[in-house]
């Protein structure tokens with residue numbers, strides 16, 4: 500199936516007389532005829548549902564669809580994008596290990612990897628995503644276990660050079676994890692350029708209507724854990740909490756997601772609700788149509804802003820003048836995302852004043868849904884960062900993050916124009 504068809508059809512195929520639309524299995528538990536049958540499920544000896552924290556048919560169908568869209572081998576849903584990124588890293592890192600992170604990542608992710616993981620004994624080095632190969636290679640240590648970046652960073656809009664990051668990660672025997680929330684698999688599939696694990700905040704374009712917080716982790720199945728056996732004992736040696744099974748031996752390419760489900764979801768429990776998974780699936784059915792319109796509108800808005808004399812600077816990877824335009828041509832030639840950042844000549848004060856005057860675009864702590872919205876990261880999402888950290892994250896104090904929706908673009912531009920005037 501082509502990508503557009505997968506958006507609509509993947510993940511769920513009803514049998515004769517079954518519901519045409521993905522049913523919401525709103526049940527915590529599942530019934531078995533014999534104690535023996537249920538026991539085999541707990542031993543991971545048989546496949547089947549027994550408790551929704553570990554697996555649920557609605558969630559599984561939606562995970563399968565996202566897995567198909569990314570071109571992966573296995574996937575799982577989580578209750579949020581934050582949970583997805585935490586599990587993706589924690590599944591292969593424990594106290595004493597080290598992570599390399601692009602410094603231009605979402606504020607929540609920066610905090611998670613830099614501060615919260617530090618409390619668990621996992622050290623993180625932030626590196627400028629535009630660094631040279633030499634600088635990147637120099638950041639690795641003996642205990643490094645993964646490299647983390649965002650395909651298009653929120654809100655810095657830095658485009659990750661996947662091949663540079665994948666090459667360095669693989670040369671050091673560790674996987675590259677990429678948060679692909681902003682372009683979505685409609686515009687970019689990081690596995691095609693060497694990423695090993697992909698994560699999503701499905702809260703954004705995938706849901707697309709700002710109804711449901713959620714996340715997803717997809718495994719490409721390409722990273723050879725056994726070839727780096729000593730680095731990843733959690734996957735390559737017996738798990739005594741699961742009757743001594745070794746994930747790589749028992750589950751092959753499914754090892755990483757099976758471990759994240761059987762261990763992390765079992766113990767930490769950030770499960771997606773089946774009701775929310777249903778909403779995410781509705782969003783996915785039109786993702787290809789919406790992404791095209793988001794990108795078309797954002798391109799026109801970015802060009803309008805670039806031409807405006809009130810605007811100091813515009814950052815949109817789809818603009819020919821953008822620093823990342825060559826990487827965009829290579830990794831996401833059909834479009835990037837609907838998010839633009841820009842600054843006004845009046846700086847931080849003008850940004851706040853202008854935002855207050857908007858009528859159509861709403862000030863919300865959200866991004867990437869059907870309705871145009873704005874946010875001032877330095878006052879909102881990145882409030883806890885000092886100026887130095889803001890700079891590292893690519894967020895200047897005057898930066899306005901504009902998430903261009905799928906309304907008529909003339910109305911969006913008219914709103915910006917009147918507010919700026």
Ligand SMILES: *Cc1c(COP(=O)(O)O)cnc(C)c1O
Pocket residue numbers: 579580581582584605607608649652653678680681699700701702703712713714
């Ligand atoms: C929003 C976002 C997250 C966090 O996701 P939640 O669903 O809000 O927990 C992580 N990464 C990126 C790139 C995001 O935009």
